[in-house]
Amino acid sequence: MHLSPLHCIIILLLISWPFSSVLICTSVSVLVPGMRLTPSKTLTSDQGSFALGFFCPSNSTQNMYVGIWFDDIPVHTVVWVANHDNPITDASSAMLGMANNSKLVLSESNGHHILWMANTVTGSNSSVKLLNNGNLVVLSSDGATLWQSFDNPSDTVLAGMPMRTTHDTHPPWRIVSWKGPEDPSKGRFSGGNDLNTPLQFFVWDGSVPYWRGAVWTGYISSNMGLQTVSSLMYLTVYKGTAGESYATFGLSDGSSRILYKIDYSGKTVLLRWNTSLTDWTPLTPWPVYRCNFYGYCGPYGYCDNTEAIPACKCLDGFDPSNKTEWVTGIFSQGCRWKEALECGGGDGFLTLPAMKVPDKFLRLWNKSFDDCTVECSRNCSCLAYAYANLSTNNIDGDTTRCLMWTGVLIDVEKVGGIGNENLYLRLAGLSSKGRKSIILKVIPAISASLLLVLLLACLVWFRKFKGKHGKKGSPNRLIVGDLSITDGLGEETCEVPFVSFEEIVSATNNFSVSNLLGQGGFGKVYKGLLHGDKEVAVKRLSRGSGQGAIEFRNEVVVIAKLQHRNLVRLVFYSVQGDEKLLIYEYLPNKSLDAFLFDSEKKLMLNWTTRFNIIKGVARGLV
Numbered sequence: 001m002h003l004s005p006l007h008c009i010i011i012l013l014l015i016s017w018p019f020s021s022v023l024i025c026t027s028v029s030v031l032v033p034g035m036r037l038t039p040s041k042t043l044t045s046d047q048g049s050f051a052l053g054f055f056c057p058s059n060s061t062q063n064m065y066v067g068i069w070f071d072d073i074p075v076h077t078v079v080w081v082a083n084h085d086n087p088i089t090d091a092s093s094a095m096l097g098m099a100n101n102s103k104l105v106l107s108e109s110n111g112h113h114i115l116w117m118a119n120t121v122t123g124s125n126s127s128v129k130l131l132n133n134g135n136l137v138v139l140s141s142d143g144a145t146l147w148q149s150f151d152n153p154s155d156t157v158l159a160g161m162p163m164r165t166t167h168d169t170h171p172p173w174r175i176v177s178w179k180g181p182e183d184p185s186k187g188r189f190s191g192g193n194d195l196n197t198p199l200q201f202f203v204w205d206g207s208v209p210y211w212r213g214a215v216w217t218g219y220i221s222s223n224m225g226l227q228t229v230s231s232l233m234y235l236t237v238y239k240g241t242a243g244e245s246y247a248t249f250g251l252s253d254g255s256s257r258i259l260y261k262i263d264y265s266g267k268t269v270l271l272r273w274n275t276s277l278t279d280w281t282p283l284t285p286w287p288v289y290r291c292n293f294y295g296y297c298g299p300y301g302y303c304d305n306t307e308a309i310p311a312c313k314c315l316d317g318f319d320p321s322n323k324t325e326w327v328t329g330i331f332s333q334g335c336r337w338k339e340a341l342e343c344g345g346g347d348g349f350l351t352l353p354a355m356k357v358p359d360k361f362l363r364l365w366n367k368s369f370d371d372c373t374v375e376c377s378r379n380c381s382c383l384a385y386a387y388a389n390l391s392t393n394n395i396d397g398d399t400t401r402c403l404m405w406t407g408v409l410i411d412v413e414k415v416g417g418i419g420n421e422n423l424y425l426r427l428a429g430l431s432s433k434g435r436k437s438i439i440l441k442v443i444p445a446i447s448a449s450l451l452l453v454l455l456l457a458c459l460v461w462f463r464k465f466k467g468k469h470g471k472k473g474s475p476n477r478l479i480v481g482d483l484s485i486t487d488g489l490g491e492e493t494c495e496v497p498f499v500s501f502e503e504i505v506s507a508t509n510n511f512s513v514s515n516l517l518g519q520g521g522f523g524k525v526y527k528g529l530l531h532g533d534k535e536v537a538v539k540r541l542s543r544g545s546g547q548g549a550i551e552f553r554n555e556v557v558v559i560a561k562l563q564h565r566n567l568v569r570l571v572f573y574s575v576q577g578d579e580k581l582l583i584y585e586y587l588p589n590k591s592l593d594a595f596l597f598d599s600e601k602k603l604m605l606n607w608t609t610r611f612n613i614i615k616g617v618a619r620g621l622v
């Protein structure tokens, strides 16, 4: 891109000598039928930022191209090329002009050899202008845009250029690399959005994925390198008139001296003009390390960029598939589970923060984070999920972005920084071990009201609880009923069994006053004897909470995953019409407040005990 135009100038001067009365190049601001651009002329934008004309790559004295470059900076920077694969070989006869009053055509041999043509419908009296943002436009006589270079990009994206992110009604939008640093012919690499989703950017080597950007989280994708110019740069996503989605970036001061390009080696870089250096400053070129390349670390492996030298690792809970190969730096076989998934009470989710999440996801529409958690938890083929809130930057009317993976997890990276996100990974043996990370995951998923329910549940006499449940075996989970609603947790309800309302009625003696244990803001709590032998505490939630049965059940599933020895365990739930019931283990020693505020019983709590209680509560909360 940094062309030294020396050779070219000499050629241009030699060429223009016989035809022009002056030796310096002339420029025009509009091209209309009858006018032609020859190697001695340029078309400049009205404020002089860009020029369209003929150029030779610096080391080439043979081939000449027509392109657009920045015209108000001293570094010759080509941003668009017309005739990538058809260089001009006879400069003396080359010209760019309007053929048949309408088509912009580059030709040599007095128009007999056409090298490039703007693909416009035939009109009449059209004109050609170069706008001050670097967009070359062919306008009809009534001013409509018939063709523009922004729709036909080369290797460079300029500020304000619409990058189409969907491909429903057009061929895929792509930028295409040059073949070499001084060779504008089309190279192997191309960049553009995934054909299946506008949520991620790819660079392909031919048709093979070469590297992949992070999935859109509503923030500027960090490994596109865009965030580093922070407030000075904006990125907008919008829907065009044909329903296609676009993204565009720019500088808030309106300057055009920023560009994003793919170079001949398949790397992309955001370049910003630095006035004091009088040169382009590259901002986080990408990819940098081998393990940044697509799938380099194999299935279930990831590239850890937080290491001084980024390296392949196995996701937590995984080991290298072939240790011999792994230690010698062959990662293609990836990793495999240490412990097979069992789909049931034993599985849990591990939170992996600051990740570039894997490729090949399914997007579930209109799912909140809680819904997303539930969808993945209840479907045993869901290996991982991720959620982002796109409320500030959503492309398609859905502000949620719930992703689910059911196949191998490929092309994962740990990156850090804005735009990266949590990956929730299903692993065996997590929920029974009560690992910290599960709790971390579930906490944000609990709605405020249910969190309060849990806080209340904490205020039980958990020292006894601890003694009773410290070693938790596989609980006896009976499914003794089903919902009348047929949307179907069905037998997928591996987490919390359902009991029918009738059984609860009978267990609590029709919610008799003699069974009442207490009353809170959420409703009354009754003691019950379920199935004749199981003591339970039944929390009957107040009616009219406005919460639907499905949401309630989803939240139950989430709560049920919160298993900690210091949290009272939810063992069943029940929904019928307006009735929503949570059924907990019965704790015969009642609630902590029964001790704290009883003048006699509180004497049983010495300071050591109290301190232990406080620590226990804190652990449960964490």
Ligand SMILES: *[C@@H]1O[C@H](CO)[C@@H](O)[C@H](O)[C@H]1NC(C)=O
Binding pocket: 058, 059, 181, 182
């Ligand atoms: C251009 O030519 C110079 C001198 O011949 C050489 O040093 C340089 O590597 C060449 N550049 C490219 C990109 O070929």
Ligand SMILES: *[C@@H]1O[C@H](CO)[C@@H](O)[C@H](O)[C@H]1NC(C)=O
Binding pocket: 099, 100, 103, 105
């Ligand atoms: C111009 O029109 C002539 C006659 O209709 C046609 O043969 C020629 O291909 C046209 N040229 C271009 C560049 O479309």
Ligand SMILES: *[C@@H]1O[C@H](CO)[C@@H](O)[C@H](O)[C@H]1NC(C)=O
Binding pocket: 032, 125, 127, 141
């Ligand atoms: C073509 O356009 C030019 C400039 O827009 C105008 O001056 C000229 O009259 C037009 N000619 C025809 C035939 O429409």
Ligand SMILES: *[C@@H]1O[C@H](CO)[C@@H](O)[C@H](O)[C@H]1NC(C)=O
Binding pocket: 274, 275, 276, 277, 281
């Ligand atoms: C330009 O470059 C200089 C020297 O490297 C640096 O100090 C300055 O921050 C840069 N300016 C911008 C706007 O990047």
Ligand SMILES: *[C@@H]1O[C@H](CO)[C@@H](O)[C@H](O)[C@H]1NC(C)=O
Binding pocket: 322, 323, 324, 325
């Ligand atoms: C691991 O890879 C090595 C070298 O490719 C191979 O010889 C060996 O059989 C592999 N081991 C397993 C268990 O696949």
Ligand SMILES: *[C@@H]1O[C@H](CO)[C@@H](O)[C@H](O)[C@H]1NC(C)=O
Binding pocket: 365, 366, 397, 398
């Ligand atoms: C998601 O919800 C929005 C707003 O309620 C709606 O317009 C859109 O059609 C929904 N999308 C899908 C795929 O259900």
Ligand SMILES: *[C@@H]1O[C@H](CO)[C@@H](O)[C@H](O)[C@H]1NC(C)=O
Binding pocket: 362, 379, 380, 381, 382, 406, 492
């Ligand atoms: C689990 O998810 C996969 C992928 O969306 C789907 O095909 C399958 O039907 C789901 N299974 C259940 C039981 O919902």
Ligand SMILES: *[C@@H]1O[C@H](CO)[C@@H](O)[C@H](O)[C@H]1NC(C)=O
Binding pocket: 368, 369, 389, 390, 391
């Ligand atoms: C998404 O973010 C917006 C603004 O930050 C917030 O109002 C909204 O509640 C969030 N939605 C979800 C589902 O997290």
